[in-house]
Amino acid sequence: MTYIPISPKERDAMLETVGVKSLDDLFDAIPVKHRFPKLNLPPALTEMEAMDELSGLAQTNENVRNDLVSFLGAGMYNHYIPSVVDHMLRRGEFYTAYTPYQPEISQGTLQAIFEYQSLMSALTGMDVSNASHYDGATATAEAVNLAYAQFRGKRKKVVMSPGLHPQYREVVRTYTQGMGVDTAGDDEAGIGLSPEAFADQVDDNTCLVIVQYPDFFGRVYDYTKFIDAVHAKGSLVCVVANPTALAMFKTPGSMGADIVVGDGQPLGIPMWYGGPSVGFFTTRKNMVHKMAGRLVGETVDNRGQRAYVLTLTAREQHIKRERATSNICTNQGLIALGTAVYLSVLGKKGFRQVAELCYQKAHYTATQLSKVKGYKLSHNEPFFHEFTLQCPEPVTEINAHLLEHGIIGGYDLGQDYPSLANHMLIAVTEMNSKEEIDAFVEVMSEVSHD
Amino acid sequence: MNTPANLKYTKSDEWFDPASGKTGITDYAQNQLSDIVFIEIFVEAGETIEAGKAIASVESVKASAEIYSPASGKVAAVNKELPNKPESLNTDPFGEAWMIQIEGGSAGEVMDAAAYEKYCEERAH
Numbered sequence: 001m002t003y004i005p006i007s008p009k010e011r012d013a014m015l016e017t018v019g020v021k022s023l024d025d026l027f028d029a030i031p032v033k034h035r036f037p038k039l040n041l042p043p044a045l046t047e048m049e050a051m052d053e054l055s056g057l058a059q060t061n062e063n064v065r066n067d068l069v070s071f072l073g074a075g076m077y078n079h080y081i082p083s084v085v086d087h088m089l090r091r092g093e094f095y096t097a098y099t100p101y102q103p104e105i106s107q108g109t110l111q112a113i114f115e116y117q118s119l120m121s122a123l124t125g126m127d128v129s130n131a132s133h134y135d136g137a138t139a140t141a142e143a144v145n146l147a148y149a150q151f152r153g154k155r156k157k158v159v160m161s162p163g164l165h166p167q168y169r170e171v172v173r174t175y176t177q178g179m180g181v182d183t184a185g186d187d188e189a190g191i192g193l194s195p196e197a198f199a200d201q202v203d204d205n206t207c208l209v210i211v212q213y214p215d216f217f218g219r220v221y222d223y224t225k226f227i228d229a230v231h232a233k234g235s236l237v238c239v240v241a242n243p244t245a246l247a248m249f250k251t252p253g254s255m256g257a258d259i260v261v262g263d264g265q266p267l268g269i270p271m272w273y274g275g276p277s278v279g280f281f282t283t284r285k286n287m288v289h290k291m292a293g294r295l296v297g298e299t300v301d302n303r304g305q306r307a308y309v310l311t312l313t314a315r316e317q318h319i320k321r322e323r324a325t326s327n328i329c330t331n332q333g334l335i336a337l338g339t340a341v342y343l344s345v346l347g348k349k350g351f352r353q354v355a356e357l358c359y360q361k362a363h364y365t366a367t368q369l370s371k372v373k374g375y376k377l378s379h380n381e382p383f384f385h386e387f388t389l390q391c392p393e394p395v396t397e398i399n400a401h402l403l404e405h406g407i408i409g410g411y412d413l414g415q416d417y418p419s420l421a422n423h424m425l426i427a428v429t430e431m432n433s434k435e436e437i438d439a440f441v442e443v444m445s446e447v448s449h450d
Numbered sequence: 451m452n453t454p455a456n457l458k459y460t461k462s463d464e465w466f467d468p469a470s471g472k473t474g475i476t477d478y479a480q481n482q483l484s485d486i487v488f489i490e491i492f493v494e495a496g497e498t499i500e501a502g503k504a505i506a507s508v509e510s511v512k513a514s515a516e517i518y519s520p521a522s523g524k525v526a527a528v529n530k531e532l533p534n535k536p537e538s539l540n541t542d543p544f545g546e547a548w549m550i551q552i553e554g555g556s557a558g559e560v561m562d563a564a565a566y567e568k569y570c571e572e573r574a575h
Contacts, residue, residue: 152492289509312509314509314510314512315509315514319513320514323514
């Protein structure tokens with residue numbers, strides 16, 4: 001499609017209207033000597049030289065594909081990505097995708113988003129999914145917007161579990177600045193509370209309670225009774241879920257959650273340098289008019305053929321203006337497509353196998369580490385592929401030692417939770433072989449002998 | 451365009467029935483909005499409201515509109531069936547698709563049917 005913004009005739013008419021002769025006249029305000037200042041740049045490189053320089057720089061990076069073994073998670077996870085995911089993403093039809101306003105020329109993109117939405121609804125056990133958000137943290141903040149709008153601003157408190165990702169809690173606080181929303185509940189003292197005890201924080205001014213599944217410390221709770229207790233107080237519940245865990249655990253939808261969000265990175269998206277990622281957002285049908293973001297629906301065209309279109313646009317900001325519940329309509333189309341390709345390639349069985357491998361390897365790692373003198377598992381609750389380990393030395397020192405052996409250690413929980421100094425959050429996925437796990441445990445035990 | 455003579459009308463295209471206290475949107479409004487797919491009523495029975503307060507939000511396939519109360523008074527009843535049948539706003543805006551009933555209501559700035567018809571005609575040009 002050609003895009004010609006202006007014809008010479010139109011340009012002349014515009015110049016005449018504003019009263020100048022040429023385009024250059026518009027720059028008269030800038031003194032000639034400042035228009036093209038001499039820049040202190042090295043001489044231009046040939047493509048060959050530039051490639052040499054850039055690959056030299058790239059080689060100083062170390063990555064988890066070739067150089068390092070990783071036991072770091074805390075929101076981003078190292079999973080195997082089938083090669084077909086990248087092949088699909090690099091197709092020009094998808095790679096340059098823009099908002100598919102014109103369904104007659106965008107059926108491929110629209111269908112891809114529709115498939116993504118269907119997969120996310122099935123995974124979370126919810127009725128509807130939007131076309132995605134930037135990442136798990138922004139999707140969580142959008143859940144607050146939805147809940148706040150659902151009660152028309154009459155309930156102003158959001159209760160967040162201390163087991164919700166610390167960065168997600170920060171993003172929620174950033175989003176709600178100036179809205180008059182009160183955020184509460186995430187005191188460190190509450191880390192050891194059961195969800196049922198945590199429900200006591202909910203009052204009749206609470207519009208939303210946010211919990212994580214598994215929580216930031218890796219613990220898996222059945223939130224069914226908790227959600228019932230919160231509902232009895234009239235508040236909505238948002239569950240922030242790890243999508244891989246949903247392959248083997250009960251869905252938040254079946255526990256009664258009103259909103260289920262999370263980060264889609266574990267579904268076939270590389271960790272890159274911490275992003276870009278994709279945030280999934282699913283909810284109940286009765287709240288779809290308050291949901292932010294794009295939504296693709298399936299319909300039939302005037303010849304009775306199956307067709308896909310953007311739907312429910314009347315709730316979006318370009319129509320609702322200041323009455324829209326969110327000003328975000330952007331979705332991560334390309335990355336959302338990556339997750340859809342990943343899930344469809346793995347299939348229901350394959351995806352469950354990934355989850356089971358993560359589960360079993362993480363439990364093997366936890367068992368081995370708990371046998372090492374000086375280390376202790378912090379929690380007794382069931383966990384998925386991540387767990388909290390009490391260490392005999394500061395986590396930064398242990399991690400420095402691990403890195404000398406080519407291993408990225410776990411997340412230092414002390415940086416977010418002062419009471420958890422010397423506590424490491426360890427993630428294990430299908431990518432960690434038994435040999436790697438044994439080597440990891442061995443190096444960890446060297447530290448404890450110091 | 452249907453404009454029942456017994457009703458009063460607002461500039462924002464709501465109707466008010468001084469006899470029953472019921473209110474809703476006009477035939478002109480539903481025609482402008484086209485196919486209505488969603489209605490949410492913000493107020494509840496028992497609430498006291500002022501004329502001009504937003505009482506509902508309507509979404510059609512291509513637009514969204516706030517509905518304002520044409521009268522002040524106490525909300526005696528809310529049409530709970532309406533959110534399940536938003537299409538009735540297109541088919542029967544003065545009957546089945548009433549939104550709320552205002553008790554002891556005093557109408558705000560309203561006009562009679564003849565004046566409203568003229569007002570709609572003016573906007574058509």
